[in-house]
Amino acid sequence: MNDDKKFVVSGVKYPTDSEALKAVNEINGIKYVKDRTDMSNPKLVLNVYNKMLDKNLFTTINGYKYLLETRENLLASDEIDDKDVRPIEAPTFGGSSFAERKKSESPFKSKFINSVIINVLLIITIVVMIVITTNSNNLNILNYKDRLAAMYEEKENELAIWNSKLYEMESSINAVLDENEETTTEEATDESETTVAE
Template identity: 30%
Template sequence: MGESQNQVNGFIFNTNEDFNRAKEELGVIEHFKAKVDLSNPNDVLKLYNRFIEKNTFCTPVGYLFLKELQENILKSGIMKPEEIQKINYVSQNSGTKTETKEVDSLALNKYKEMAQNLKIKLRNSRIINVFFLVIVIAMIIIAIYSDKTVFINFENEVIDRYAGWEEELKLKEKNLEEREAELNKE
């Protein structure tokens, strides 16, 4: 049996994503093994609780390390098996697929709703545009076929009225000038 390239700590990973995650977890484990005194049960308990609370590990490499820490705590006798926090295993494949499906479903529903709103707005815009187009066409038709003689007649009446007033004013002005000339003679 040959060596696999996607192997970490005795586990073979099918995807590069899982393989990379396992390598990161192995690096974290090695870091804490170097920094923390694993022979001190209190330090081991603190480290174990911290990893459990933060859900630090999600690959078999990390869970195996958590199980080792748990066994060390139980062997030291500082906690009873019923008192220690349990390791919560979350399947990465099924959880990720379910979450992805839920996210995709939510996004799809959101975009369907947005598309529906845009269709409604487009329909309303078309209705308003058609309404305005009808009004403009009606105004053009009215302008072309309307009886312009009414306006022309009204305009002629106004012009005649002002022309009549102008003649009256000239006549009155002439009469005033004549009277003034008679008064100046006297």
């Protein structure tokens, strides 16, 4: 079968196989209505026409073509008042009406809006976390260099103070030892002089 004629039904080419199948079913329905209805009785035809409109039986071009023909025949009839013949709702070819397309777009739009809101909330959360960590007293990846430098400087100051205290203590011990040595040396010299004098 040629691709150009693949979805053609009664001279109308449909974009998909499912729409072509719908058209075939509608044509079969039209044949059924024509076979079962006395088309010479305009009141009966009007009743069937109204039922078809109420049930939204036809959605393809072939179905709308039949509805238009039936409406024109009813309007041409002298037995039926023109205001009793209801208008046909405009067809939505291509499978979806504007409302359906808008409806199908809205979930994506709402998902996009939800995604943007979630991303903004996450960014705010991250900023708050960074502010908290930079201002906290705990050691973390953002302030470890400063904290380590401050800690080493504090230890250096403590060691310098300790070193100066040790130096003072050592000096005082050395002074006491020197004093003791001098005293011991003087006593030893006095003793040796006394021993020599005797």
